[in-house]
Amino acid sequence: MWALQGARLASGDLVDIVVEGELIHDTAAGSAAAVSDRIDCAGKLVLPAxxxxxxxxxxxxxxxxxxxxxxxxxxxxxxxxxxxxxxxxxxxxxxxxxxxxxxxxxxxxxxxxxxxxxxxxxxxxxxxxxxxxxxxxxxxxxxxxxxxxxxxxxxxxxxxxxxxxxxxxxxxxxxxxxxxxxxxxxxxxxxxxxxxxxxxxxxxxxxxxxxxxxxxxxxxxxxxxxxxxxxxxxxxxxxxxxxxxxxxxxxxxxxxxxxxxxxxxxxxxxxxxxxxxxxxxxxxxxxxxxxxxxxxxxxxxxxxxxxxxxxxxxxxxxxxxxxxxxxxxxxxxxxxxxxxxxxxxxxxxxxxxWRLEDYGLRRGARADLQLLPVPSWEEALRLQPPPEKVWFGGRLVAENSVSSVVHRARPTP
Ligand SMILES: [Zn+2]
The missing domain is CATH 3.20.20.140 (Metal-dependent hydrolases)
Structure with missing residues (x-):
């Protein structure tokens, strides 16, 4: 069992998502507290894949x-x-x-x-x-x-x-x-x-x-x-x-x-x-x-x-x-x-x-998830970042990291 802590949903709600095996076990705020294997989302957006x-x-x-x-x-x-x-x-x-x-x-x-x-x-x-x-x-x-x-x-x-x-x-x-x-x-x-x-x-x-x-x-x-x-x-x-x-x-x-x-x-x-x-x-x-x-x-x-x-x-x-x-x-x-x-x-x-019965961010759905480095869906659309992490059936299947820097000649005022 593992959990995403402090995940921002597209609705704006802040929740924890507990995953057990292939499935989402819980999506209540605070539910990650009892799980030792946690990823701190720090309010970043989590969507179903x-x-x-x-x-x-x-x-x-x-x-x-x-x-x-x-x-x-x-x-x-x-x-x-x-x-x-x-x-x-x-x-x-x-x-x-x-x-x-x-x-x-x-x-x-x-x-x-x-x-x-x-x-x-x-x-x-x-x-x-x-x-x-x-x-x-x-x-x-x-x-x-x-x-x-x-x-x-x-x-x-x-x-x-x-x-x-x-x-x-x-x-x-x-x-x-x-x-x-x-x-x-x-x-x-x-x-x-x-x-x-x-x-x-x-x-x-x-x-x-x-x-x-x-x-x-x-x-x-x-x-x-x-x-x-x-x-x-x-x-x-x-x-x-x-x-x-x-x-x-x-x-x-x-x-x-x-x-x-x-x-x-x-x-x-x-x-x-x-x-x-x-x-x-x-x-x-x-x-x-x-x-x-x-x-x-x-x-x-x-x-x-x-x-x-x-x-x-x-x-x-x-x-x-x-x-x-x-x-x-x-x-x-x-x-x-x-x-x-x-x-x-x-x-x-x-x-x-597709008539899927196991889709979405809810208990019992397959844990196909993605963590995006933005605070909202609107920002995801605007900025088009790749997801930091992607899970398929509860297993981590992809990771992206993007780093960029602006080189200034002097300190900003
Ligand atoms: Zn076609």
Missing amino acids: FIDSHVHLDKALIRDDLREHDGTLAGAIGAIHERKRRYSVEDVRSRARAVIEESVRLGTTRLRSHVDVDTIGGLTPLEGVMAAAADCSDIAEVRTVAFPQEGLLRDPGALDLMEAALEMGADVVGGMPHWEPNEAAQREHVRLCFELAQRFDRDVDMHVDETDDGNVRTLEMVADEALRLNFTGRVCAGHVCSLAAADHEYAERVIDKCLRAGISIAANPVTNLVLQGRGDRGLVRRGMTRVAELRAAGVNVLFGQDCVKDGFYPFGRGSMLEVALISAHAAHLTSKDDLAYALEAVTKAPAIS
Whole structure:
């Protein structure tokens, strides 16, 4: 048994956190007094470790190998094909492992990775990411989403591979219905994904409407299917960019359906800010889904990293603190309440989407924690420090120390 003494929560409360084995045993002020193995937090911020619920580990860090393209979603998907043909299990495994380790170092201990399942790369990306997940199971929990990046109908053979991926142990059924050529094919794509999810008893996490075209409306197809099959609380829709461009009447109707179906929305502003709106002049659209309206309606919204130095996005380093900061800019989140919402979007919201029962700073939750060298969440966002310490299941898995000094020529007055 060991304890964090004098830990500042994001709420501002000062508590002790007692850890026994893998779990949090107590969070009451003063509870550390009876424990001999104590870390004095001196009022510094302690958060639950972050969850990155939308990342692509198989594609991470390939950017230097890709040809230049027009910067759009379609341009990126095309540019990746050549590199994807050359994937090997070891190649994917080592890149995925590098991003998992970097994420852990920066306070994230759970990741959900979409992994391409298609006739170009076959099951090699999944094998590589699953191997990396096993390599890192002592420092993080990594779950996989079988993701038909090239479509199901427009990539004949992908459906069989999806089945094989789920048999191999992929945790979640992915999808990308808007990538199909027409509405009928989109609807069929959605139907097929839910059929797989039912058959294999898996949750669903699809890429949905990642386009500025307000006439692309597969979110409603996903919501209708979730309601029809009673998949309440088991579906996440990622990106959902075109919802912003659709008319308000459609948006209100489909937001209500998402709420009723318990659909989580993975807004990924970090990537979509640079990916969408490429064809616009003057007032350039931002590629953001309707975060404020989803929030007001009570829909569960999370923020994901999405891309790490791949064909879609040249940046990204597995820092959910950075993701929260960029998302705060994109979604106009600035008040104290807003910033608390940004924190939830990288902690509690993904935990809800994963249906986790062992997450958070409370008795009985898994002790996935991080200690930050700041007195508040607002300061963490502003200053972006790496965590001093990160724990996974009660075990110390990462430490950072930063030292810097300003050399003055004379004493300050
Ligand atoms: Zn994505």
